[in-house]
Amino acid sequence: MIVDTNRRRFLQTLAVGGVVHPILAGRAAGAQPHPGQGAEALWEEVRRQFAFRDERVPMNAANLCPSPRVVAERVRELTRDIDVDCSFPNRAKFGPLLEKSREAVAAQLGVTADEIALVRNTSEANNVVNAGVPLDAGDEVVVWDQNHPTNNVAWEVRAARYGLAVKKVTTPVAPSGVDELVGVFERALTPRTRVLALTHVSNVSGLRLPVRELCQVAHRRGIHVHVDGAQSWGALDVDLRDLGCDSFTGSAHKWFMGPKEVGLLYVRADRVEEIWPSIVAPSWGGAVEPRTKGARKFESLGQRDDAALAAVGTTVAFHDRLGMKKIEARVVELATMLKAGLEDAGFELVTPMEPALSGGVAIAVVDSARRGAFVDALYERHGIACAATGGVRICPHVYNTAEHVARAVSGARALREQRL
Numbered sequence: 001m002i003v004d005t006n007r008r009r010f011l012q013t014l015a016v017g018g019v020v021h022p023i024l025a026g027r028a029a030g031a032q033p034h035p036g037q038g039a040e041a042l043w044e045e046v047r048r049q050f051a052f053r054d055e056r057v058p059m060n061a062a063n064l065c066p067s068p069r070v071v072a073e074r075v076r077e078l079t080r081d082i083d084v085d086c087s088f089p090n091r092a093k094f095g096p097l098l099e100k101s102r103e104a105v106a107a108q109l110g111v112t113a114d115e116i117a118l119v120r121n122t123s124e125a126n127n128v129v130n131a132g133v134p135l136d137a138g139d140e141v142v143v144w145d146q147n148h149p150t151n152n153v154a155w156e157v158r159a160a161r162y163g164l165a166v167k168k169v170t171t172p173v174a175p176s177g178v179d180e181l182v183g184v185f186e187r188a189l190t191p192r193t194r195v196l197a198l199t200h201v202s203n204v205s206g207l208r209l210p211v212r213e214l215c216q217v218a219h220r221r222g223i224h225v226h227v228d229g230a231q232s233w234g235a236l237d238v239d240l241r242d243l244g245c246d247s248f249t250g251s252a253h254k255w256f257m258g259p260k261e262v263g264l265l266y267v268r269a270d271r272v273e274e275i276w277p278s279i280v281a282p283s284w285g286g287a288v289e290p291r292t293k294g295a296r297k298f299e300s301l302g303q304r305d306d307a308a309l310a311a312v313g314t315t316v317a318f319h320d321r322l323g324m325k326k327i328e329a330r331v332v333e334l335a336t337m338l339k340a341g342l343e344d345a346g347f348e349l350v351t352p353m354e355p356a357l358s359g360g361v362a363i364a365v366v367d368s369a370r371r372g373a374f375v376d377a378l379y380e381r382h383g384i385a386c387a388a389t390g391g392v393r394i395c396p397h398v399y400n401t402a403e404h405v406a407r408a409v410s411g412a413r414a415l416r417e418q419r420l
Contacts, residue, residue: 043330043401046322050399055383057404061395062203062231062361063387065257067315068399074314075259078307094306101312105264108316108324109248110239114294115272117265118309119301122230124278125249125265126150128298129226130158132275133195137163140192142185144209145170146202151228155197165192171207175357178210186217195224198245200238201231204390206351206361208232215244224271230254233264235331235360235397237324246271252308255331255360255397258315259308267295327398331360334396334405338362341409342394346416350391363391364412374420382411 049068052058058066067075082091098118106113119125127150135141141155145168152168159166169188175181185196196218201208215225226247232238233250234257240248248266252258267275272295277284281302284290290297319327332355339353339362347364366374371388378384378392384407386394394408 040402043398047399047401049318052399054404056379056385057383057400057407058385059394059396059400059404059408060385060387061235061255061397062389062393063395064253065234065255065397066399067257067259068318070318071258071311071315074311075307078310082306091306094310097310097313098306101309101316104313104316108319109233109266110241111266112269112294114296115266115269117267117295117298118312119263119265119299120261121253121263122148122228122249122251123150123263125263125298126226126228127154128265128278129247129249129267129275130154131278132298133224133226134274134276135162135164135194138165138192139194140165140167140190141195141197142167142169142188142193143197144168144185144199144202146204146207147197147199148203148228148230151197151199151226155195167193171209175207175352178213178356181210181357182213182217185214189218189221189223191221193218193221193223195226197226197228199228199231201236201359201361202390203231203361203393204363206358206363206390206393208352208356208358211243211245219244229264231361232359234258234319235328237328240266247275252312252315256315257318257397257399259305259311261305262308262312265295265298267298269294272297322398330398331396332358334400334402335360335362337402338394338396338405338408341405342412345409345413347392347412360397361393361395363389363393366392370420374415377415377420378408378411382407382414384408384411 050066051069052066102116102118103113106116119128141164143152143155143166155166158164167188169185171181171184196214198209198211198214200211211227218225225245227245229238229248229250234255246268250256250264252262253260277297277300279301281300284300335358336355339349339351342364343349350363350365351361352358371392374392375386375388378386386392392412396405
């Protein structure tokens with residue numbers, strides 16, 4: 001049987017730290033490949049790098065993703081190493097491993113390592129920016145009303161404490177395109193606006209904002225642009241230099257498919273000094289000025305899960321073997337397939353169909369009183385794990401197959417016909 005060239009290259013090069021994952025070793029050496037035709041064969045191979053059973057399929061990447069076996073095993077290996085010997089000499093290796101993870105993330109996002117802090121999750125990263133950006137009474141923060149509470153309510157809490165003004169922007173339910181979205185936000189900006197707080201892809205509608213264009217508009221007015229990238233890091237091919245934002249956040253446990261309780265905070269180099277840290281722990285040093293360089297000052301958080309931080313680099317290597325452009329194309333392909341299927345089944349979509357205005361988050365309208373029961377039944381009867389956020393939210397990722405999407409659609413259709 002002839003093996004697709006892209007598939008063979010993936011099998012032969014999916015290595016972390018120079019070691020091919022054992023599950024792939026036999027296939028890379030020429031063992032009988034799994035049946036599959038065309039492009040789907042590669043994605044079936046990717047799916048087998050994850051431990052979940054097909055009886056219970058994860059399609060809630062907006063909330064939590066499984067990690068590839070190679071990442072999960074790396075975390076277990078390093079945790080075991082600490083449990084065997086938790087001495088300072090043995091743990092000394094984790095400093096360099098953390099830096100390798102930082103460098104890998106920075107390279108993936110097109111920035112420098114000094115602009116990256118690895119914190120604990122998006123919520124913490126958003127709050128670092130919220131609490132640390134210098135603002136005075138009367139200054140204004142403009143937020144999207146679809147932002148996560150940590151990039152929305154958190155600003156209101158700071159406003160109540162320090163006398164700021166928070167203005168919320170509501171976008172059209174069915175925007176005509178990028179220009180309309182840019183116009184809505186641009187009209188909300190005033191001479192008092194100091195921060196524009198956005199979300200790259202909404203977790204409650206699936207709408208993707210034109211962040212690059214919004215950054216250009218805001219920067220002409222000297223406004224700091226903060227972007228919550230929880231639904232784009234690991235799903236989209238994000239180049240932060242090209243995007244142009246001043247700060248950006250994400251979680252490793254979502255689309256990035258990495259270790260749990262690791263978060264991303266990017267702060268542009270020329271903004272690092274002006275943002276104050278939220279927490280100062282022993283790693284900060286003994287003076288007001290931090291002893292660490294760049295954005296590292298934001299990760300002075302006390303004892304961390306060293307194994308998880310080291311495994312971030314392993315996760316980036318997994319992404320790199322596929323390539324972020326290919327990952328984004330696959331995520332968009334599956335989400336488009338899903339949205340088209342749900343629409344054909346009679347559902348109204350919350351999420352735009354156009355890839356330019358969406359990502360991997362797909363949401364269909366289901367009455368709020370029935371959403372919980374609908375999502376529970378989709379899991380119990382059809383084995384599809386999703387969420388009741390903003391409707392019925394189904395978020396496929398690279399570990400999902402076309403068959404998983406078809407099952408999600410057929411299950412949703414059946415439940416709709418049963419008037420659940």
